Amino acid sequence: MAVYTEVPDEELSAFLAxxxxxxxxxxxxxxxxxxxxxxxxxxxxxxxxxxxxxxxxREADLPxxxxxxxxxxxxxLNCPLPVGNRxxxxxxxxxxxxxxxxxxxDGIAVRRPSAQHCAALGAALARLHLAGEDFPxxxxxxxxxxxxxxxxxxxxAQADTVSDxxxxxxxxxxxxxxxxxxQGLPTGVIHADLFTDNVFFIGPEVSGLIxxxxxxxxxxxxxxxxxxxxxxxxxxxxxxLTKGRAMLAGYQSVRRLSPDEVEALPVLCRGSAMRxxxxxxxxxxxxxxxxxxxxxxxLEYDRKLNFHKHVRHAREYGLDA
Amino acid sequence: MAVYTEVPDEELSAFLAxxxxxxxxxxxxxxxxxxxxxxxxxxxxxxxxxxxxxxxxREADLPxxxxxxxxxxxxxLNCPLPVGNRxxxxxxxxxxxxxxxxxxxDGIAVRRPSAQHCAALGAALARLHLAGEDFPxxxxxxxxxxxxxxxxxxxxAQADTVSDxxxxxxxxxxxxxxxxxxQGLPTGVIHADLFTDNVFFIGPEVSGLIxxxxxxxxxxxxxxxxxxxxxxxxxxxxxxLTKGRAMLAGYQSVRRLSPDEVEALPVLCRGSAMRxxxxxxxxxxxxxxxxxxxxxxxLEYDRKLNFHKHVRHAREYGLDA
Numbered sequence: 001m002a003v004y005t006e007v008p009d010e011e012l013s014a015f016l017a018x019x020x021x022x023x024x025x026x027x028x029x030x031x032x033x034x035x036x037x038x039x040x041x042x043x044x045x046x047x048x049x050x051x052x053x054x055x056x057x058r059e060a061d062l063p064x065x066x067x068x069x070x071x072x073x074x075x076x077l078n079c080p081l082p083v084g085n086r087x088x089x090x091x092x093x094x095x096x097x098x099x100x101x102x103x104x105x106d107g108i109a110v111r112r113p114s115a116q117h118c119a120a121l122g123a124a125l126a127r128l129h130l131a132g133e134d135f136p137x138x139x140x141x142x143x144x145x146x147x148x149x150x151x152x153x154x155x156x157a158q159a160d161t162v163s164d165x166x167x168x169x170x171x172x173x174x175x176x177x178x179x180x181x182x183q184g185l186p187t188g189v190i191h192a193d194l195f196t197d198n199v200f201f202i203g204p205e206v207s208g209l210i211x212x213x214x215x216x217x218x219x220x221x222x223x224x225x226x227x228x229x230x231x232x233x234x235x236x237x238x239x240x241l242t243k244g245r246a247m248l249a250g251y252q253s254v255r256r257l258s259p260d261e262v263e264a265l266p267v268l269c270r271g272s273a274m275r276x277x278x279x280x281x282x283x284x285x286x287x288x289x290x291x292x293x294x295x296x297x298x299l300e301y302d303r304k305l306n307f308h309k310h311v312r313h314a315r316e317y318g319l320d321a
Numbered sequence: 322m323a324v325y326t327e328v329p330d331e332e333l334s335a336f337l338a339x340x341x342x343x344x345x346x347x348x349x350x351x352x353x354x355x356x357x358x359x360x361x362x363x364x365x366x367x368x369x370x371x372x373x374x375x376x377x378x379r380e381a382d383l384p385x386x387x388x389x390x391x392x393x394x395x396x397x398l399n400c401p402l403p404v405g406n407r408x409x410x411x412x413x414x415x416x417x418x419x420x421x422x423x424x425x426x427d428g429i430a431v432r433r434p435s436a437q438h439c440a441a442l443g444a445a446l447a448r449l450h451l452a453g454e455d456f457p458x459x460x461x462x463x464x465x466x467x468x469x470x471x472x473x474x475x476x477x478a479q480a481d482t483v484s485d486x487x488x489x490x491x492x493x494x495x496x497x498x499x500x501x502x503x504q505g506l507p508t509g510v511i512h513a514d515l516f517t518d519n520v521f522f523i524g525p526e527v528s529g530l531i532x533x534x535x536x537x538x539x540x541x542x543x544x545x546x547x548x549x550x551x552x553x554x555x556x557x558x559x560x561x562l563t564k565g566r567a568m569l570a571g572y573q574s575v576r577r578l579s580p581d582e583v584e585a586l587p588v589l590c591r592g593s594a595m596r597x598x599x600x601x602x603x604x605x606x607x608x609x610x611x612x613x614x615x616x617x618x619x620l621e622y623d624r625k626l627n628f629h630k631h632v633r634h635a636r637e638y639g640l641d642a
Contacts, residue, residue, distance in 0.1 A: 009432055025427040025523060028361065029352035040349065040361055042427060106346040106363060111330055202346060 005037045005052045007095045015094045018085045019101060021045035035213060037097075040104070047104040049080065052097040057213050059098050064139045065212050066090040066100060068132070068189060073103075075131040078124075078200075078208045080105055107200025107207030115246040116204050118231050122250025124206040125194065125227055129220045129255055132189030141192065141216040143275050145181050148174055151278040158285050163299055170277075173305065177271050182219070182264040190223035191215055195230045221261040224251055225268035228317055229276065229304050237303045245318030252320075265314040270305055277301035326358045326373045328416045336415045339406045340422060342366035356534060358418075361425070368425040370401065373418040378534050380419050385460045386533050387411040387421060389453070389510060394424075396452040399445075399521075399529045401426055428521020428528035436567040437525050439552050443571025445527040446515060446548055450541045450576055453510030462513065462537040464596055466502050469495055472599040479606050484620055491598075494626065498592050503540070503585040511544035512536055516551045542582040545572055546589035549638055550597065550625050558624045566639025573641075586635040591626055598622035 016024060022044030030038045030049075035057060039050040053062060066082040070090065073081035080102035082090035092099050110117055152159075152170055159167040191198075193214035200208035224247075232243040251257070257265075280298035287295050311317070337345060343365030351359045351370075356378055360371040374383060387403040391411065394402035401423035403411035413420050431438055473480075473491055480488040512519075514535035521529035545568075553564040572578070578586075601619035608616050632638070 009429070023524075024429060026425075026429065026521075030361075031350035031352040040351075104347075108330070108345060108347065200347075203344075 005054070005095050005097055007039070007052070011095055015092060015099065016043070018087075018092060019083060020086055021048065021083060021101065041101065048083065048101045049104055050094075050099065050101050052094060052099045054097065057098075061139060061213075062091055062098055062100075064137050065215060067137055068135060068215055069102065069212055071135045072128065072131050077128060077131045078105065078206065079128075079212070080208070080210055105200055105208035105210065107202050109197045109199060110201055111196060113196055113231050113243070115240075115242045117201060118243040119246035119250035120201070120204060120206045121194070121199055121227060121231060122224075122247035122252075123254050124199070124209060124250075125191070125223060126251045126254035128191060128209060129188055129223070135189050138217040139215070141190075141218040141222075143192070143214070143279065144218060144222075145177065145271065148177070148274055148278055151282055155278070155281045155285055159281065162281065162284060163302060166281075166299075166302065169302070170274075173270070173274060173309075177267070177274060180267050181271065182260070182267060185219035185221055185261055185264055186258060187217060188220055189215060190218045190220060190226075192218065192223060192226060194223065194227050219261075219264070219268065220255075221257065221264060222268050222272060224248075224257075225265060225272040226276075228269055229272050229301070232317075233304055233307075237300075237307075239307055239317075241316075241318050243318075245320075248314075248317060248319045257319075262314045262319060265317065265319070266308055266311040269308040269311070269317070273301045273305035273308055277305060326375070326416050326418055328360070328373070332416055336413060336420065337364070339408075339413060340404060341407055342369065342404060342422065362422065369404065369422045370425055371415075371420065371422050373415060373420045375418065378419075382460060382534075383412055383419055383421075385458050386536060388458055389456060389536055390423065390533055392456045393449065393452050398449060398452045399426065399527065400449075400533070401529070401531055426521055426529035426531065428523050430518045430520060431522055432517060434517055434552050434564070436561075436563045438522060439564040440567035440571035441522070441525060441527045442515070442520055442548060442552060443545075443568035443573075444575050445520070445530060446512070446544060447572045447575035449512060449530060450509055450544065456510050459538040460536070462511075462539040462543075464513070464535070464600065465539060465543075466498065466592065469498070469595055469599055472603055476599070476602045476606050480602065483602065483605060484623060487602075487620075487623065490623070491595075494591070494595060494630075498588070498595060501588050502592065503581070503588060506540035506542055506582055506585055507579060508538060509541050510536060511539045511541060511547075513539065513544060513547060515544065515548050540582075540585070540589065541576075542578065542585060543589045543593060545569075545578075546586060546593040547597075549590055550593050550622070553638070554625055554628075558621075558628075560628055560638075562637075562639050564639075566641075569635075569638060569640045578635075578640075583635045583640060586638065586640070587629055587632040590629040590632070590638070594622045594626035594629055598626060 024043050026042040028040045030040050032038060036054050037052040041048040041050045069079055069082050072079045083101045084090050085092060090100055156167050198211040199206060228244060232240050234240055277298050280296045283295045284298050345364050347363040349361045351361050353359060357375050358373040362369040362371045390400055390403050393400045404422045405411050406413055411421055477488050519532040520527060549565060553561050555561055598619050601617045604616045605619050
């Protein structure tokens, strides 16, 4: 949570003059968003988020992310709508960084989701998958199977300093995943990072999905596996079956899983746990001195991965037979 | 700029239930405010700032600050209005800290004020002084003359590491100020910290004065001296007479300075420069390791102080004869 880039008043005014959203009434840096700098922006035309994209987002990917949000919002999904400037272009430059203005969404990110929240999230995820069906652009998932071995190579030598025998455990699991990774599953646009901080609720209803900066083209059920990992474990590491059941039922109330997706769910959960364990491990081992952002614990995902190793069938996540 | 205190969802809900401002639609930490933690809060009742008071604000002073804001807002001054809870009380506790909800004010803090901004600020300052005339509470200025020697004592031994002969310069100036400090000037509520980040503009008009957490009872002209220091110097250290003239004329268009205030203005400017030099110097010499907030340069105010030493009459700040 940080404001990485300060925007001089004159540059902001010049930037906003390229949009047709009225004059500025207020703007304030928001202490939110690890990857980018976000400003709350109130104009005579409405309320917006002004995002400056920092180094961790590849500039070449931004047209995909912004076009996707426009596509989904126009299909009625509650997600931020990138606003086009007077040339119709959603992407500009401000203070030396790529920048976009997106509509502000009300809602609150729940920190401890209930089963009801999980059900609503499941349904919203399925709506996202359906709304993305006819999105014409594609972006390979740069953090899937092929990325894991190179990520692990960055961390392998020091892995055991984080947890006893983590290196060996991870090596074996990567071997297993390489052999067992499913092919040919229904594919489309996935969010790929739908953690609780990226989902807004008003009361029990999902009011918004945000932060599409990991979105890509991949197996739809993999997105569900990411959400099972992110939403259905308790802080003590136990899997909450009631929440899993709620999420899966919510999802299937909108989009029915195919038999091969059901079969693949346990290995997708293992792979998703591996992906977050590895990126967290690399970050954990490379905290710059004086970092403002506390790195997330990789072992949380090592423990989740261990849980999934013992799952034989999606029923164990709460899927109705 | 930081969010020092994280507020758990349940505690926020319980806190808001003590107010009659509707249900929460959104809240976001704002990367603004060095002293306190601020959340932007959107409810079905309106938009607000939720402030959690951190350690640098004395809890015993909060009733004064909040009552003052209520008084000023009700007199029509553009300043945040603390919202009373269902018991009519503007001060509560949240996440272990004193907390208040105040109305959100639109407007933008200008970083490089123009003469027009200075004129508007001068008039707004005078309106604040008039609106405070019948405010019944009092709070001595804890950062005025009597505080400077003890502040300097904290920094004296290391002062010369910051600037050559700073200790000697400051000692002499403190002696001078002790003898020359004016008595019996018109007194009332002053803001005492009206830097550019505490003044919002919409276009050329002042839309809000914020951050009353240094407000106190002191000579009104001292507030004007603080503003001359904060608004009318260029980044190269030069005094901008056009801005000074604009500010003083703006002030006098609402409240005429008395002859003794005019006469005291140079020494009040010296004292005000001393006050900010000293607090900055103490902060500068006591930056905790890993601090998120970069300390402000004390020498900026040492240079301003040096300018004021050569001023003989308020005309030199641009006051009309």
